[in-house]
Amino acid sequence: MGKLLKKIFLVDLFQGLRVTFRSQNPRSIVTEQYPAERPRIAERYRGAPRMNTNPETGESLCIGCNLCALACPESLIVMTSERNEKTKRKELATYTFDLSRCMFCGLCEDACPTDALELTQDFELATYTREGQIWDRKMLEEGPRPTRYKW
Numbered sequence: 001m002g003k004l005l006k007k008i009f010l011v012d013l014f015q016g017l018r019v020t021f022r023s024q025n026p027r028s029i030v031t032e033q034y035p036a037e038r039p040r041i042a043e044r045y046r047g048a049p050r051m052n053t054n055p056e057t058g059e060s061l062c063i064g065c066n067l068c069a070l071a072c073p074e075s076l077i078v079m080t081s082e083r084n085e086k087t088k089r090k091e092l093a094t095y096t097f098d099l100s101r102c103m104f105c106g107l108c109e110d111a112c113p114t115d116a117l118e119l120t121q122d123f124e125l126a127t128y129t130r131e132g133q134i135w136d137r138k139m140l141e142e143g144p145r146p147t148r149y150k151w
């Protein structure tokens with residue numbers, strides 16, 4: 001077929017539409033329907049940090065040793081601890097984690113001797129402000145609360 005005839009009968013357009021409609025079968029759809037369907041996350045994925053607590057007592061597993069802060073190449077973990085005069089044990093006082101600078105390398109959780117700090121499979125970390133990227137101890141213990149959009 002000549003070029004002119006192809007143009008007159010819109011052959012290219014119909015060829016393109018044939019490809020488009022060939023992919024309309026729902027079984028051919030490979031795009032993940034996020035957020036309607038939760039994506040499968042790799043087992044070893046490192047996402048949102050979490051500060052673990054003892055499930056029975058609710059006490060923090062953190063012993064205030066500062067090893068996570070020292071291990072972090074970005075120096076984004078800032079924590080303070082104080083000595084409990086009754087138990088003579090060091091206890092965590094304040095803890096901040098600047099998520100905006102984190103590269104999720106996992107060195108902090110590897111350094112933690114009590115498994116208090118953990119990088120979880122939560123991946124929804126977007127915030128509307130830069131300040132929202134700085135998580136305090138409460139946020140780390142309770143975990144993120146991302147907005148769940150409905151269709």
Ligand code: SF4
Binds near residue numbers: 073102106108109
């Ligand atoms: S994952 Fe890496 S960059 Fe992020 S806080 Fe831990 S050590 Fe620092």
Ligand code: SF4
Binds near residue numbers: 061065069112115
């Ligand atoms: S390394 Fe673990 S126990 Fe030590 S301060 Fe960090 S979170 Fe707490």
